[in-house]
Amino acid sequence: MNVIKRYFGIIWILLGPASIIYGIIQAAAELSPNAKTPPTQETYTFWIIILIIFIPIAAGISLMGYYALQGDYDRLPKDSSAL
Amino acid sequence: MTTNQTIDNQPKSNITQVILASSVGTLIEWYDFYIFGALATIISTKFFPLENPTAAYLSVLATFAAGFVVRPFGALVFGRLGDLVGRKYTFLLTLVIMGGSTFAIGLVPSYAAIGAAAPIIVLILRLLQGLALGGEYGGAATYVAEHAPAHKRGYYTSWIQTTATLGLFLALGVILITRRSVGLETFSDWGWRIPFLISAFLIAISIYIRLRMSESPLFNKIKAEGKISKNPLKESFTKRVNMKMVLLALFGATMGQGVVWYTGQFYALSFIEKTCNIEFVEARNIILIALAIATPLFIFFGWLSDRIGRKAIMMTGMLLAIMTYRPIYKAMYELADVSKKQETEQSIYNTDVTTMVITKKYADGTIYKETTKNAMPTKPVITKEINLGTNAYWTMIFLIFIQVVYVTMVYGPIAAFLVEIFPTRIRYSSMSLPYHIGNGIFGGLTPYIATRLTTHLGDPYAGLWWPIVIASLCFMIGMIYLSNRIDENVAD
DSSP states (O other): OHHHHHHHHHHHHHHHHHHHHHHHHHHHHHHSTTSSSOOOHHHHHHHHHHHHHHHHHHHHHHHHHHHHHTTTTSSOOSSGGGO | OOHHHHHHHSOHHHHHHHHHHHHHHHHHHHHHHHHHHHTHHHHHHHHSOSSOHHHHHHHHHHHHHHHHHTHHHHHHHHHHHHHHHOHHHHHHHHHHHHHHHHHHHTTOOOHHHHTTHHHHHHHHHHHHHHHHHHHHHHHHHHHHHTTSOGGGHHHHHHHHHHHHHHHHHHHHHHHHHHHHHHOHHHHHHTGGGHHHHHHHHHHHHHHHHHHTOOOOHHHHHHHHTTOOOSOHHHHHHHSHHHHHHHHHHIIIIIHHHHHHHHIIIIIHHHIIIIISOBOHHHHHHHHHHHHHHHTHHHHHHHHHHHHHOHHHHHHHHHHHHHHHHHHHHHHHHHHTOGGGSOEEEEEEEEEETTEEEEEEEETTSOEEEEEEEOOTTSOOEEEEEEEOOHHHHHHHHHHHHHHHHHHHHHHTTHHHHHHHTSOGGGHHHHHHHHHHIIIIIIITTHHHHHHHHHHHHOOTTGGGHHHHHHHHHHHHHHHHHOOOOOOSOOOO
């Protein structure tokens, strides 16, 4: 199980930047003057909110993946003395 | 005698008082927070420009979402305070801020009266509400858990978990009673302010109850022993052993729990009202009845989590939601799809020179009403309202009920789960942040993101991709990394 936990860590590490890139591509497509539906104030508001909020969260999942890869989740602490 | 034994031996009346005082305050904070969302359609016409109703509705949803987004910051500010000065005074403070902001929203002049200042003031007050809520929940959950015996922690904290749903219940109930009392026209004009103003009265009661409470025994113990953290935020989020648990709590539990909760209770309301065109009062009645039937299950699943573990119940709820959301929403949509019903009667009439009403009746008892208002030079405004026939009405309630059952499964045990993975000295700060990112951001943004996905892609079910993808990711992480073990000792 610990091997699985660590290998999955690689997926979480990659998921962070992948979701950021996907978000930026989507935002660029919708905010482009050539977009299928011309961007409105609401379009800008939506993408500003989404990118500002979710970029740090995406970094967080990469950090969790790094911890997993390092084996930090192999054994969870059983009480606070381990924290 | 250890602190755990002291907690186990305390009289039942004491823990009942603790639960009651914490729950009433938290319930009122949720009430304050939800009346804004429940009145989103009316607020969009009062505080935002009227030229584009869809843009105004999205703007108000964005303002609604701002209240959620700021919650993690409230968790940091008040979590720190709660770990430094104590649980009791911190969640008293959050109560005052919440009540003051809600009352003030009820007094803000409309966009027609003061222009752009109106949405700005509303946004600021909404941010204050979010900050206060960010500090409230962690305090209440921690406070109850630190009074509860180990074998009943899930059960006792589940009472706190009911408050969010009961708060919504109270908000919808007050709105419907006010609307019925003052009449539709007066309610749309100024009566919608009454639910906001009532908050001052509710908050006064809650402050009175909470002032009579004593501080958490576990916090008093570590304070007496000089073990209070000097810098809870630094300890929680820069120490790797704590940070890894904060991240696991977020990505393996609260993220999925948040989207399941907000899909079942809020996106469902938005979906039946905006996508299915169910009439305003009927849409709220459907949600209210489903909530009333399902709410006791919060207590049941909290109790059950003391016996079979928190993870097992939360992950089952998440998996069921992932697998059944699409068929449930498809069934909801089809219940209100008049194109598939047999029409029995139609009438067309004008209520005045600019307004035309088309009413259609169907064999199953469903009534469809389409009102077209011509307001030259702008485009005609068309509103569609559907009142379901009896069978369809109860089927819709059942479909919402199923979703609320999932909510009770993921949300009932979460307070006990979060309390058990962090030590007393940094518990308020550490558990509040993942809870409010999971619920405030992933969950709170669900109606906003899902509504936008639906309108942008033109597919009525497109909005479901958000909760399905997020819950699936959370389910995978939770299944791989979380433990189902119940921590007996939270007095450390």
